Amino acid sequence: MLPDNEIRFDASGQAWLDQLVQRHQSRASQLLQILREIQEHFGHIPHRIVTELAQKLSIPRARIESVASFYSFLHLKPHGEYRVLFSDNITDRMLGSLPLMELMCQQLWLQPGKVSEDGLVSIGTTSCTGMCDQGPALLINGRSVTKLNHQRVQEIVQLIRNRTPLADWPADFFRVEDNIRRSGLLLDSALAPGELLRAALSSGALNVVESIKASGLRGRGGAGYFTGLKWEACRNAQGVEHYVVCNADEGEPGTFKDRVLLTRQPDLVFEGMTLCALAVGAKKGFLYLRGEYRYLLEPLQAVLQRRRNDKLLGTSILGQAGFDFDIEIHLGAGAYICGEESALIESLEGKRGVPRNRPPFPVTHGYLQQPTAVDNVETFCQAVLALHMGAEKYRAIGTAKSTGSKLISVSGDCQRPGIYEYPFGVSVREILRDCGAVNTLAVQVSGPSGVCVAESEFDRRLGFEDLPTAGAFMIFDDSRDLFEVARNFVHFFAHESCGFCTPCRVGTSILKQTMDKIAAGHGTRYDLSEVENLDRVLQTTSHCGLGRTACNPVLHTLKHFRPSYENKLKSLMFSPAFDLDGSLARARQMTGRNDAGAHLKEIE
Amino acid sequence: MKETFLLDGSTIPFEPGQTVIQAALAAGHYIPHLCYHPEFKPHGSCKLCTVKINGRTVASCTMPAEAGLQVESEIEELNALRRSLVQMLFAEGNHFCPSCEKSGNCLLQALGYDLEVHATGFRHLYPDRPLDASHPDILLDFNRCILCELCVRASSEVDGKNVFALSGRGITKHLIVNAESGKLSDTNISLTDKAMQVCPVGVILPKRVGFSVPIGERRYDQRPISAQALDDAPRQTDAGGNCAACEGTP
Numbered sequence: 001m002l003p004d005n006e007i008r009f010d011a012s013g014q015a016w017l018d019q020l021v022q023r024h025q026s027r028a029s030q031l032l033q034i035l036r037e038i039q040e041h042f043g044h045i046p047h048r049i050v051t052e053l054a055q056k057l058s059i060p061r062a063r064i065e066s067v068a069s070f071y072s073f074l075h076l077k078p079h080g081e082y083r084v085l086f087s088d089n090i091t092d093r094m095l096g097s098l099p100l101m102e103l104m105c106q107q108l109w110l111q112p113g114k115v116s117e118d119g120l121v122s123i124g125t126t127s128c129t130g131m132c133d134q135g136p137a138l139l140i141n142g143r144s145v146t147k148l149n150h151q152r153v154q155e156i157v158q159l160i161r162n163r164t165p166l167a168d169w170p171a172d173f174f175r176v177e178d179n180i181r182r183s184g185l186l187l188d189s190a191l192a193p194g195e196l197l198r199a200a201l202s203s204g205a206l207n208v209v210e211s212i213k214a215s216g217l218r219g220r221g222g223a224g225y226f227t228g229l230k231w232e233a234c235r236n237a238q239g240v241e242h243y244v245v246c247n248a249d250e251g252e253p254g255t256f257k258d259r260v261l262l263t264r265q266p267d268l269v270f271e272g273m274t275l276c277a278l279a280v281g282a283k284k285g286f287l288y289l290r291g292e293y294r295y296l297l298e299p300l301q302a303v304l305q306r307r308r309n310d311k312l313l314g315t316s317i318l319g320q321a322g323f324d325f326d327i328e329i330h331l332g333a334g335a336y337i338c339g340e341e342s343a344l345i346e347s348l349e350g351k352r353g354v355p356r357n358r359p360p361f362p363v364t365h366g367y368l369q370q371p372t373a374v375d376n377v378e379t380f381c382q383a384v385l386a387l388h389m390g391a392e393k394y395r396a397i398g399t400a401k402s403t404g405s406k407l408i409s410v411s412g413d414c415q416r417p418g419i420y421e422y423p424f425g426v427s428v429r430e431i432l433r434d435c436g437a438v439n440t441l442a443v444q445v446s447g448p449s450g451v452c453v454a455e456s457e458f459d460r461r462l463g464f465e466d467l468p469t470a471g472a473f474m475i476f477d478d479s480r481d482l483f484e485v486a487r488n489f490v491h492f493f494a495h496e497s498c499g500f501c502t503p504c505r506v507g508t509s510i511l512k513q514t515m516d517k518i519a520a521g522h523g524t525r526y527d528l529s530e531v532e533n534l535d536r537v538l539q540t541t542s543h544c545g546l547g548r549t550a551c552n553p554v555l556h557t558l559k560h561f562r563p564s565y566e567n568k569l570k571s572l573m574f575s576p577a578f579d580l581d582g583s584l585a586r587a588r589q590m591t592g593r594n595d596a597g598a599h600l601k602e603i604e
Numbered sequence: 605m606k607e608t609f610l611l612d613g614s615t616i617p618f619e620p621g622q623t624v625i626q627a628a629l630a631a632g633h634y635i636p637h638l639c640y641h642p643e644f645k646p647h648g649s650c651k652l653c654t655v656k657i658n659g660r661t662v663a664s665c666t667m668p669a670e671a672g673l674q675v676e677s678e679i680e681e682l683n684a685l686r687r688s689l690v691q692m693l694f695a696e697g698n699h700f701c702p703s704c705e706k707s708g709n710c711l712l713q714a715l716g717y718d719l720e721v722h723a724t725g726f727r728h729l730y731p732d733r734p735l736d737a738s739h740p741d742i743l744l745d746f747n748r749c750i751l752c753e754l755c756v757r758a759s760s761e762v763d764g765k766n767v768f769a770l771s772g773r774g775i776t777k778h779l780i781v782n783a784e785s786g787k788l789s790d791t792n793i794s795l796t797d798k799a800m801q802v803c804p805v806g807v808i809l810p811k812r813v814g815f816s817v818p819i820g821e822r823r824y825d826q827r828p829i830s831a832q833a834l835d836d837a838p839r840q841t842d843a844g845g846n847c848a849a850c851e852g853t854p
Contacts, residue, residue: 047784051784060766060769060782061782061783061784062766062768062769062771062780062781062782062783063766063769063782065769065771065780066769066770066771066780069771069772069773070772070773071773072773335773352770352773357646357648357663357666359668494774494775495774496774497773497774497775498773498774499751499772499773499774499775499776499777500649501648501649501650501651502649502650502651502652502689502692502693502750503651503689503692505696505751505774505775505777506692506693506695506696506726506729506775507692508774508775509729509774509775510692510695510726510727513727533688536685536688537685537688537689537692540654540661540685541651541654541661541663541685541689542651543648543649543651543663577727578727
């Protein structure tokens with residue numbers, strides 16, 4: 001790897017950049033996509049190229065730095081020829097990710113978060129990569145490696161030492177299994193591409209909206225807004241253009257069902273988007289794919305091309321004059337917050353993924369301030385099924401207020417982690433039985449921002465009436481410490497806070513410090529009451545759902561598993577967070593002391 | 605006949621397009637705020653202006669005024685939240701009021717006094733934020749930055765220069781300047797820029813004018829911020845009934 005100031009940027013580099021910018025029509029709204037490609041090409045975003053790019057796009061260079069620094073996978077400084085990021089979800093940890101990371105660091109002689117001195121490799125952690133059913137997992141230069149173990153880590157170390165190009169690594173490392181354990185109407189669907197589109201064209205756009213409304217279909221991303229109402233509002237909103245956006249930024253730790261849908265049923269996803277385009281009158285659609293699923297880009301583009309060839313996308317779809325629609329795939333770059341629909345739209349526009357002030361909402365002021373329907377991957381698939389089956393039959397599945405089926409991503413302590421499709425209304429207990437979970441202490445439903453369900457509540461049912469879920473289902477047996485689970489989630493929120501509003505930016509960091517203080521054995525009862533105070537501030541004043549739910553993991557585990565906190569506390573009412581010996585440690589180290597009284601261990 | 609809403613029991617008239625805080629300030633009613641500035645489009649990031657409307661808490665700077673709203677602001681529950689937010693901002697940066705050139709003219713400090721914040725409350729984060737003293741006439745002390753983006757907005761919207769931007773995410777978010785060197789001296793900022801005037805705290809300071817007014821005789825040493833904020837609020841609208849800084853106005 002060349003240091004940043006030695007990156008060769010000769011005529012060929014100039015031509016490459018010219019071509020890249022031209023391919024994106026020199027549009028500043030494509031900035032994130034351009035930066036992502038530069039990152040892939042150079043391994044980081046060289047200083048020199050930021051200057052060139054600012055000129056080519058006619059934007060301030062500070063804006064480029066501002067956008068690049070927002071996304072975890074983009075680097076403004078050299079970050080190693082091989083950039084290793086261990087997935088740091090609690091499920092990866094339960095499968096032994098931390099000792100494996102330690103092993104790799106030892107063998108490559110470097111510390112986590114640092115780049116090796118020869119510039120060869122960096123090793124760090126990243127938020128859940130969506131491989132919880134086949135972890136521990138890591139990303140290397142953006143590619144997912146699954147099923148890590150001692151042997152695989154040592155093989156990776158050798159490949160890195162030998163500077164073997166990623167393309168020559170064993171394909172087995174990158175194999176991602178679907179792990180479908182229980183299928184239903186969605187995963188079993190064998191609709192021919194275009195079948196529903198043809199039917200919808202003959203019955204008319206308005207009919208699509210009415211049928212979806214009648215089916216009772218609700219968004220599968222977690223919030224559960226009625227899809228038909230959303231499409232209708234978008235259709236009726238005034239605008240120069242209308243847009244359809246598929247939210248495939250599946251970032252909620254423990255969720256991986258969209259990964260499987262995009263692998264197994266991409267035609268249903270794109271058919272759903274095209275139906276939505278017909279319903280709302282859109283000519284353009286985007287699929288926002290999380291950066292962790294980079295490996296799906298080429299297969300998905302092949303599906304899009306096939307659909308264009310089959311006249312299911314493009315101009316005059318299925319011969320219907322005036323029905324023009326096409327889909328572009330945008331990749332994220334490591335920012336959980338972009339799963340929030342207005343942040344996702346900002347990111348699509350090439351900006352920092354900061355949630356917008358609402359109102360107005362995306363249905364009236366979305367992409368480029370135009371009416372935009374944003375729906376989850378699974379929602380688009382379910383929309384196709386609802387139209388296919390007809391409202392009445394569709395409503396017969398699930399419960400009164402939660403119609404249809406739901407994909408559940410099962411991970412953690414069980415014999416058969418993977419994807420399970422159930423009609424809404426299934427109980428926690430049934431799922432635990434089906435996946436072979438024993439001695440279960442608790443289940444985290446719908447990820448860190450969801451609910452921690454203890455044994456006494458295992459008869460609760462998944463659905464908008466009781467336990468709403470985006471699909472994550474992480475299982476913890478009685479060998480686990482739920483305090484550590486909550487601490488992992490708190491670290492996740494602090495890492496992923498966008499930093500826009502005061503309560504979330506500062507509050508999530510303070511909460512993280514408090515949990516670390518308790519873990520280090522310095523916690524007191526005062527710290528527990530402080531968590532409740534923080535929760536009040538975050539829940540009532542945060543800008544978006546991230547901040548509002550950031551304290552949930554702590555509050556829920558405190559409710560059910562208070563002893564796992566209390567047995568870590570000092571018996572005191574209060575202990576200062578300030579550690580005198582820890583603060584003096586660095587000075588003592590500089591004077592050459594290394595005795596126990598120098599407290600060198602406290603230097604991070 | 606203008607439409608109205610209720611704020612803590614008082615009737616507040618509003619113009620179409622005004623947000624709750626704009627209408628409240630124009631009518632002579634103070635709601636605490638930091639990132640809101642009457643000359644700029646509401647931002648909604650500091651959350652100090654959080655109020656309760658029909659039982660829900662929302663930022664009053666971005667909430668469009670609507671007829672019949674029941675808004676609560678001056679209640680202990682909300683002031684307790686505001687105190688925590690001010691404490692968070694003090695804990696996040698490095699604020700040494702006694703030696704700060706902005707002491708007495710600082711909105712964060714004035715709000716702290718007005719809301720009766722008596723202690724820091726949270727553990728300080730002590731971030732490492734080196735100064736930028738490269739410019740001959742202007743000093744940047746990032747230690748005091750509260751990330752309100754007013755300088756970013758002023759430089760882009762008024763000065764047309766884009767001197768400032770935000771970098772990083774979450775707690776690592778920080779102010780940067782638009783220069784290849786990253787130094788203020790390599791930007792085209794000038795002392796007369798709007799961006800020089802809008803910083804509510806003491807980040808952007810002209811050099812060589814330190815302490816020309818003694819501490820004790822400065823703006824918020826005279827009267828609390830709650831009394832003075834109303835002086836800055838736009839009371840007039842133009843002939844078309846639009847107020848210059850209202851949401852949705854081009």
